[in-house]
Amino acid sequence: QITLKESGPTLVKPTQTLTLTCTFSGFSLSTSGVGVGWIRQPPGKALEWLALIYWDDDKRYSPSLKSRLTITKDTSKNQVVLTMTNMDPVDTATYYCAHLVDDSSWEIWGQGTMVTVSS
Amino acid sequence: DIQMTQSPSTLSASVGDRVTITCRAGQSVSSRLAWYQQKPGKAPKLLIYKASSLESGVPSRFSGSGSGTEFTLTISSLQPDDFATYYCQQYNSYYTFGQGTKLEIK
Numbered sequence: 384q385i386t387l388k389e390s391g392p393t394l395v396k397p398t399q400t401l402t403l404t405c406t407f408s409g410f411s412l413s414t415s416g417v418g419v420g421w422i423r424q425p426p427g428k429a430l431e432w433l434a435l436i437y438w439d440d441d442k443r444y445s446p447s448l449k450s451r452l453t454i455t456k457d458t459s460k461n462q463v464v465l466t467m468t469n470m471d472p473v474d475t476a477t478y479y480c481a482h483l484v485d486d487s488s489w490e491i492w493g494q495g496t497m498v499t500v501s502s
Numbered sequence: 503d504i505q506m507t508q509s510p511s512t513l514s515a516s517v518g519d520r521v522t523i524t525c526r527a528g529q530s531v532s533s534r535l536a537w538y539q540q541k542p543g544k545a546p547k548l549l550i551y552k553a554s555s556l557e558s559g560v561p562s563r564f565s566g567s568g569s570g571t572e573f574t575l576t577i578s579s580l581q582p583d584d585f586a587t588y589y590c591q592q593y594n595s596y597y598t599f600g601q602g603t604k605l606e607i608k
Contacts, residue, residue, distance in 0.1 A: 420597075430538075430546065430589055432597035443596065446503065479545055487552075488536035488593060492545035 385409035387419070387480050387493035394499050395470050401498060405463040405480030412438055412458050416485040419463040421454070423476040424495075431476075435483075436463055470500045504528050504592050508600035514608040519580045523603045525573040525590035534594040537566055537575045540602075541586045549588075550575065580605075 391403035420435035434454040481489040505528035533553040538546035550566035563578040590600040
């Protein structure tokens, strides 16, 4: 059974850097074709894809946020980490990590973690 | 970015109704289109991938169709558990979601 769980701060100040960790089980990020990504959702709004890392360390970023994002993986710990710099109140959202295979749809999602940006 | 536009934004229907949600892409995404269901406070759940393939465990009353720029999600006979928000998402060029369609009880 595949599960993913997000963790990180619930509150960050404007201009700070956000670091979120996705801890997963039930699959290996060293298996060919497997990827883990991040998607966010501001309160009452639509979903927005942020970043994705593949089994071979190939990384993809949303063009509109690329300059602020870094995604890394620790295969031995079954973790994927997302950092987002220069946080702003508009970045207030629930952040999800999710699993995909072979550049397809997001099959399994974590429960999400709510991050508020406020001074 | 490929823009995804869903219609309607809100849909009121009754149990047993047949409903259809439309998703239009700003450019062709071939069949690289997924549909998700989201309930309040929960993560999205994959329903349909590759435009028309039903995800394992999803009831057969859900179906998807289309290719290129026009797609539809149909629920053949609404059940109480189906009232939720639905999102389309393309994965032909990066990943973009539609703005969502909220399915409400009439």
